[in-house]
Amino acid sequence: MRLVTAIVKPFKLGEVKDALSEIGVAGLTVSEVQGYGRQRGHTEVYRGAEYTIDFVPKVRIEVLVTDEAAPGVIDALVKAARTGQIGDGKVWSVPVDEVVRVRTGERGPDAL
Amino acid sequence: MRLVTAIVKPFKLGEVKDALSEIGVAGLTVSEVQGYGRQRGHTEVYRGAEYTIDFVPKVRIEVLVTDEAAPGVIDALVKAARTGQIGDGKVWSVPVDEVVRVRTGERGPDAL
């Protein structure tokens, strides 16, 4: 199995979720992160003192998938999250040894 | 070594921590996430406009363990986090190349 992780622009979350639903992904886990990269942050001013904000808010999406499904999920993620502008983010996958569904104790692909 | 990650119901965090302590796990890292899956979110109403909230708050628990300890940790996590109701979450493990304890520079199992 694979854990596919995507770092994307926050406002793309809705589209990404829908794209994954369409190809049969039934679950995912989302969290807020701050990204640093080519995309520049903005500037803030408080009583004349200027701050540059280097971090840009992003959303991390994690999806557990079977090995076979992984490429399709990656492609769907990339496609749904793309705006073509700097800062669109990354998608990567890592191998997973074992997955268990807590409720039932099912293991492996059945746990997804 | 292994990184065992669990997505569980927030109010189970205390029990999970205690269960892990009992089997000798000395450290872990926790973060807030939002889960999407079989478990339904709730509905909110603001001035007559209804919103369905698809995401459900969850807690992510990450534990670095030795290869040998991994199965026991997974079992402990699953057991402690279970309520038997939809949305109990997932536990998975991924292989880890290297672990370093920042304070001492110790590597491998000693770093845990």
Place this chain on the structure above:
Amino acid sequence: MRLVTAIVKPFKLGEVKDALSEIGVAGLTVSEVQGYGRQRGHTEVYRGAEYTIDFVPKVRIEVLVTDEAAPGVIDALVKAARTGQIGDGKVWSVPVDEVVRVRTGERGPDAL
């Protein structure tokens, strides 16, 4: 490729970011986490009721790197994050199958 993850003290984030920039790391992703380990939390008192706070705020830093760069990045992270006091945190790395840059679809090291 590798995903190097570091759990460090929050006020070290600036220094870590600078250290990574120096060795050519162009991007990273940061999130807030709570750590449990040897470092003790503090105590709070509300109307005479005392609470012990077991968790300590930490920052998680994730960096995707090539296999070759991984050891250097790990060393830089460890060095920059160290205070020598309990609770400095962990750095670990896991193997990554695939990385894609969302904007361009580039894969592998080019995606970093």
Place this chain on the structure above:
Amino acid sequence: MQYNSGDTAWVLGSAALVLFMTPGLAFFYAGMVRTKNVLGMLMQNYVVMGLVSLIWVLVSYSLAFGVDLGGHGIIGTLRFAGLAHMTQPVPGYSGPIAQTIPPLAFVVFQMMFAIITPALITGSTADRLKFGGFVAVIALWAVLVYAPVAHWVFSPTGWLFKLGAEDFAGGTVVHINAGIAGVALAILVGRRRGWPKEPMPPHALPLTLLGAGVLWFGWFGFNAGSALAANQLAAQAFLNTNTATAAALLGWIATEKLRNGRSTTLGAASGAVAGLVAITPACGFVNVVGATVIGLAAGAICALATSVKYRFGLDDSLDVGAVHLVGGVTGALLIGFFGTSTVGGADGLLYGGGLGLLGHQAVAVVVVAVFSFAVTFAIGKLVDVTIGLRVDEAAEREGLDTSQHAETAYELGLVLARGLGVSSATRDHPAPGPPTPAAARNPALGADS
């Protein structure tokens, strides 16, 4: 009739101040609950403002301050129900205490007291009441408990007033009354699940401090407004109020410092409120020395009293008993010592007045406490067995905000609203079809397309 415009200005202004106290109280309490119950707490307080205002106009004012029924000092008649006959002076206020303001100004001033009193109760039963059940309890309480107690103690025709029990601004009518009612309901509905093992720390102390600030501000209307005139007595009550509050703030945080090693912000806020509570009955009867002692005593005693609930296993969640009941009793009884006729009222023990005043105070405290406890418990029980008073386990775990009100207090995620799910067009809101004519005519309307 010619009223005194200065006194009227003062009483109307004071009424506005007292009204403002209920939102203040709502925030004082809301800061202390957990994130999932914030709106539940605010809502209980705001709905009291709606509900009791109407009940007061309709019936409770007449019961409390109307013509006494049969001259027994037990209850008013319904002659003023719906605020009829408002040209008639308020019964009992004659001679030296004759009112110089329009009766309607008195009605609205006293209305605000009737509102905040049941609102105080919400702290003891935080996080676990059904909204509907709460509304029912309050509606009954405003008629069956508040109105008679106000009549006994506040109305010059009431039996405790005539007995000589002194309560300048509501130590018994408001604080002991609400405090013991809170305890009664907390006993009735039981503990929050997990209490006291699970930590339930305040979710946003700045809100609590804000509430305390608003309460301190508004309480000048409550206490100094109770002089019903802008005069020397009002100034004295104002001074006493501030002095006792300051002393109690210091008393509470000093007690904490000794007990827990740290002075806390919540302690400062709580101490201020304890001082305000304790000086309430006394502010028009004691001098500044009395006010200082009452404040210091209330600060220390109430701080210590917050531990009592753990001994009894009673989840009086936000310490309504320790602050309002204990603080109210402290103030009411200390009048028996510090009351001085140089300010107003009878002389207490320390000013050569003997034990008489203390005795009357004790009678008022006991009578009001027993009555309020019993009737409140009965009302609570009635509501519990009929429409239900406590939420079920799932709703309690989920929190009142979503379970009772379908809302969430905070959506602060700069990034990720939990709600970044999907909004559904409800039956009431068909997804808008093609642009309306107005929109079609005005290109700007289509800016989002």
Place this chain on the structure above:
Amino acid sequence: MQYNSGDTAWVLGSAALVLFMTPGLAFFYAGMVRTKNVLGMLMQNYVVMGLVSLIWVLVSYSLAFGVDLGGHGIIGTLRFAGLAHMTQPVPGYSGPIAQTIPPLAFVVFQMMFAIITPALITGSTADRLKFGGFVAVIALWAVLVYAPVAHWVFSPTGWLFKLGAEDFAGGTVVHINAGIAGVALAILVGRRRGWPKEPMPPHALPLTLLGAGVLWFGWFGFNAGSALAANQLAAQAFLNTNTATAAALLGWIATEKLRNGRSTTLGAASGAVAGLVAITPACGFVNVVGATVIGLAAGAICALATSVKYRFGLDDSLDVGAVHLVGGVTGALLIGFFGTSTVGGADGLLYGGGLGLLGHQAVAVVVVAVFSFAVTFAIGKLVDVTIGLRVDEAAEREGLDTSQHAETAYELGLVLARGLGVSSATRDHPAPGPPTPAAARNPALGADS
């Protein structure tokens, strides 16, 4: 001249209360927007306080309450511009309505009305206005819309006042006027991107509740202060205000309960405001029965009216139309039924006054609504085509806080400020070099090194 100190105290105190309403409104609104637009909303309201205060002093007071130009009741002259000739009594207030307060007290009291009225508009165009464009619109509006309407209705020399239209504290001048202006601007600037498909839930309802509490409090100054004296009429207006507000709060949440199955906190806050709006024109003309009915009606009608915008695809973001326009019209017209000369003003339909009063009310409503809509739309258009009124897509997505004001509302991360990046020493702030002499002399200054 000898003024009445009690009346003066009341009107000055009321002016302070009404000033406080604008921050209250700012928070009422700011709680409802998304995190990225909080400061944008607050800023719009606060800048109105700055801007309109000066415009009022400079010119609008004179236009609104100055000597009527030519006796047509259309507009005042500039005789009082810059607050010249302030020893002269306010024109038109003579005989039974002669003022007993310094004219400057009247100036500041009315100033606060001129401030909050355009502030009300900010709700309808939330999240999408350029700051500069907004400022321009308001500056023009305070002169071209507010001043004439205030003259017509409020000034005893205005034509609608003389016609017999009644507006005790601003149902038409403030609420209908601002409500329809909000609708006009919302039409002009178009919908927020994503609306209504993308969920845009309130980011912090406690702020909205706080704002509602402040509004309720301050509104006593608004309504009862409009008696311009601390008297029986003020007390009646005070009572009516509170009663209608309470009734509307209950009316709104009852309507919600029936429609959506749940009573919400936002509903309670909205209902209270709807009640305050509706009773505003009527509070000095109806008795407590009238106030109750007006409140209940406003609560229910405004709650239902919030759905209307979805039918028309009009993004009146925070329901300025449904609350202020609809609520204002409800109150203004119900005077025609419930007005009673026993309180003040003419008798309405239910008190034997026939249809006359209702007719005058209807004329005032229609005239003000049409005028305000047309002129507001024209002002908005003018600003839009010159300096621009709506932010571009990137700025809207980013949010007003950073795009318009280079700020972020919350930095709550206990751990990770997004700003844990790097601060740049700007040209104005050269990175401090070696310690200054003062610092060198004082070792404590170097504590951080």
Place this chain on the structure above:
Amino acid sequence: MQYNSGDTAWVLGSAALVLFMTPGLAFFYAGMVRTKNVLGMLMQNYVVMGLVSLIWVLVSYSLAFGVDLGGHGIIGTLRFAGLAHMTQPVPGYSGPIAQTIPPLAFVVFQMMFAIITPALITGSTADRLKFGGFVAVIALWAVLVYAPVAHWVFSPTGWLFKLGAEDFAGGTVVHINAGIAGVALAILVGRRRGWPKEPMPPHALPLTLLGAGVLWFGWFGFNAGSALAANQLAAQAFLNTNTATAAALLGWIATEKLRNGRSTTLGAASGAVAGLVAITPACGFVNVVGATVIGLAAGAICALATSVKYRFGLDDSLDVGAVHLVGGVTGALLIGFFGTSTVGGADGLLYGGGLGLLGHQAVAVVVVAVFSFAVTFAIGKLVDVTIGLRVDEAAEREGLDTSQHAETAYELGLVLARGLGVSSATRDHPAPGPPTPAAARNPALGADS
């Protein structure tokens, strides 16, 4: 004696308003600090309310407004200590300035000034004071600095008052005094660790805006209340206050717009406060033109002054110097130009009064600044070397909230309280044993088992 009820109502109401300013200030400041220091800031302000209230009653009122010692205008005697002899009129207020209110009303009104003045200081030393040390400094300051300065300037028997220096509501006594004291303490305790390299942005600007709103509201009591009567002068002071505040708000954000390209919300709030500060000494001496100029000047000058600290490497954290010292000086000196006897006081330069008034103003500014700086520095030093004034590095990094008060401001995690650890039953709270009898009898109590 017969007091004027309207004047008394106004002064008591104003006293309440001024009391409310200190919580307002607390929030104004607390919004600007980082999340870990929020409660520390609030606590400093609230404890000042407790501490100074008592000190005022005990001794400072008598020193400030008591019978002048030896007629030198330097200090009052202790005759009024503990508020003894309060039937005696306040010394010096006779003839045209004879008071029409109970002396106790004057005591409480002035008390609120004594409270907020040291509270203003907390901004300059934010995030790094030990709580105990802070308390000690304030206690000494309220006696050794505030009381004499108030006597010199406010009391008609004080030497600066008699010299002819004008300070209607506290430009020198409150703002210059607190501003320079803040600078002195900031120098003494040194910079926050990391300043100015590490970004320290405000954690919640809405709180700052809330505080600014409360300050604006309360300041009407501060300034217009200083007329000590509800009259023409109060109305003028009210108008001037609002006008200058509005002008300064605009002045500040215009300056920002030119300098940084953006008008900020923090700038609007800061500008409003700067205007309130600058008009404070002048509000009863200038007309609306003077008020407008003073406001515009203060807004622009104070905005620019915020940069000064970077040049000197002085961490005046929340710009107490730039806003209160600079704003206070601006207002105090501009009286010398805009003072006009048509409003009150002497004529300034622009109204044909020559340089005399300006000279007196300059003397007062310099004397108060020098005295306050020196004594404050000495007090701070004394406390620093005895009980310690600055927290250690670990406590500063951790933040004042947990290190000084064992509390956390926010627990907003809808999911994960950091405290989802374990609560410990403390010695004071033995884990509750078996259900108490009461609980056993009442099954509902066991709802959680």
